[in-house]
Amino acid sequence: MLLRFIxxxxxxxxxxxxxxAVGVFLLLEIAEGDAVDAYxxxxxxxxxxxxxxxxxxxxLTDSIGTRFLTYMTRLVTLDLGYSVAFSRPVxxxxxxxxxxxxxxxxxxxxxSGSLGVLxxxxxxxxxxxxxxxxxxxxxxFFNAMPGFWLGLLAIILFAVKLRWLPxxxxxxxxxxxxxxxxxxxxxxxxxxPVMTLAITYxxxxxxxxxxxxxxxxDSGWSLAxxxxxxxxxxxVLRHMARPALLPVVTMLGLKVGAMxxxxxxxxxxxxxxxxxxxxxxxxxxxxxxxxAAILLAGTLVVVTVNIIVDLLYRQLDPRIADSEAQKTRQ
Numbered sequence: 001m002l003l004r005f006i007x008x009x010x011x012x013x014x015x016x017x018x019x020x021a022v023g024v025f026l027l028l029e030i031a032e033g034d035a036v037d038a039y040x041x042x043x044x045x046x047x048x049x050x051x052x053x054x055x056x057x058x059x060l061t062d063s064i065g066t067r068f069l070t071y072m073t074r075l076v077t078l079d080l081g082y083s084v085a086f087s088r089p090v091x092x093x094x095x096x097x098x099x100x101x102x103x104x105x106x107x108x109x110x111x112s113g114s115l116g117v118l119x120x121x122x123x124x125x126x127x128x129x130x131x132x133x134x135x136x137x138x139x140x141f142f143n144a145m146p147g148f149w150l151g152l153l154a155i156i157l158f159a160v161k162l163r164w165l166p167x168x169x170x171x172x173x174x175x176x177x178x179x180x181x182x183x184x185x186x187x188x189x190x191x192x193p194v195m196t197l198a199i200t201y202x203x204x205x206x207x208x209x210x211x212x213x214x215x216x217x218d219s220g221w222s223l224a225x226x227x228x229x230x231x232x233x234x235x236v237l238r239h240m241a242r243p244a245l246l247p248v249v250t251m252l253g254l255k256v257g258a259m260x261x262x263x264x265x266x267x268x269x270x271x272x273x274x275x276x277x278x279x280x281x282x283x284x285x286x287x288x289x290x291x292a293a294i295l296l297a298g299t300l301v302v303v304t305v306n307i308i309v310d311l312l313y314r315q316l317d318p319r320i321a322d323s324e325a326q327k328t329r330q
Contacts, residue, residue, distance in 0.1 A: 002311075005213075008276075009300045009310060010201075013303045020299045025071055029064060071292075081289035085281065090293045093278065098297060100170060101274035104193060104267070105259055105301075112198035113252050116205025121241060123206065124213030135206065142205030147262055151196040151269040158192060165191050167269035193270040197262060201255055205248055212244035245316055255308035259299050 062070070075083055080090035123135040140152070159167045166172070166189050179183055216222055217240055225235045263276035271277075275294060282291040 005310075007306065007313075009307045013307075015304065017296070017299055021075055021282055021296060024292045024295045025068060028292055029067075031288075033100075062076050067300055075296075080293040082285055083290045085285040085287040087291065090290050093290060094275070094293055094297055097273060097275050097278045100272060101260075101267070101276060102301070104190065104197065104263060104272065104274060107190065107194045107258070108197040108201075108259065109252060109256070111194065112201045113205055113248065115198070116202055117209050117241075117245065117248060119202075120206040121213055121236075122208045124217065124240075125236070127210075127214060132210075136210070139203035139206040142199045143201075145200075147196060147200045148265045148269050150199060151188070151193070151266060154192045157268075168193075168269075170272055186230025193266050193272055195235070196270075197259065200262060201259065204251060204255070208251055209244055210249050212247050213240050216240040216244050227284075242316060246313070247311050249309055249316065252304050256305045257302050260301065 016039075020133075050162045078091075080094065082088075083090045085091050119135050119139065123132040145153075157169060166190070170189050171182065171185050175182075175185065222235055222240055225238075226232075237311050260276070264275060264277075264280055267277040268271070268276045268280060275297065278281045279291065279294045281287075282294060
């Protein structure tokens with residue numbers, strides 16, 4: 001049943017990916033300039049003959065219909081093309097950058113979601129008291145800060161003044177470290193960007209969890225549980241926290257796309273060689289095949305996270321799984 005559910009969700013994602021692929025191609029075709037223009041703008045050269053030769057080499061002189069057929073054929077065969085800016089296949093460039101962004105985003109989602117659920121639950125439990133007010137005000141204060149400004153403040157405080165953490169990057173350049181030491185070094189480099197990205201979205205999850213917990217506390221099943229004399233701990237965990245997690249999980253899935261966009265700023269501020277910074281480089285150098293592949297990779301990440309969210313729904317609320325099973329039998 002679980003494999004059938006995942007297969008059904010993957011099949012539903014195919015039209016979405018195709019629509020995104022076509023939309024990306026059309027948007028990039030509308031945009032002015034190409035990689036050859038960016039190359040000559042950066043080098044200051046102006047040889048028209050050489051420019052024509054490069055456009056012929058990269059297939060930029062073909063008609064839009066021919067380029068579209070070539071693009072879709074490569075996409076179906078999992079050939080993402082060739083990056084003009086990096087002089088490498090696009091798939092290799094994406095494969096070298098995507099794990100860094102996934103590590104950054106995954107850690108940020110885990111921290112912001114966990115802290116949001118914990119702090120939101122505490123705020124609801126202490127509703128109307130100083131603890132509730134303090135958590136809400138602090139969350140809104142950090143949420144109001146722009147991500148790049150919060151990142152710069154973190155660099156000044158923890159990297160420049162206190163010298164506790166590195167300025168940026170993903171690892172110490174030129175260091176010959178063992179595997180455990182290299183892992184520790186990578187974690188130290190990721191602390192500031194991960195916390196910056198997590199704090200940016202923390203307030204949203206705190207408010208969602210607090211509101212959902214308050215609603216669950218006033219619901220009929222919580223009142224009935226108290227009337228039966230159940231321990232308050234069981235009431236909070238089973239009758240209040242579990243249903244309150246549903247809107248938080250929903251928002252986590254919805255915010256993955258926004259977090260991908262936010263990673264462009266964070267990766268640029270902290271000089272992290274991830275997918276966000278790569279998209280900035282692709283835009284500045286007019287590398288259209290690379291930019292199209294980045295957008296498609298982002299789409300696949302969002303689709304995958306939404307499938308994971310659907311699986312979490314089935315665990316948090318068994319009625320969803322029962323309803324889907326009944327539809328399958330019908």
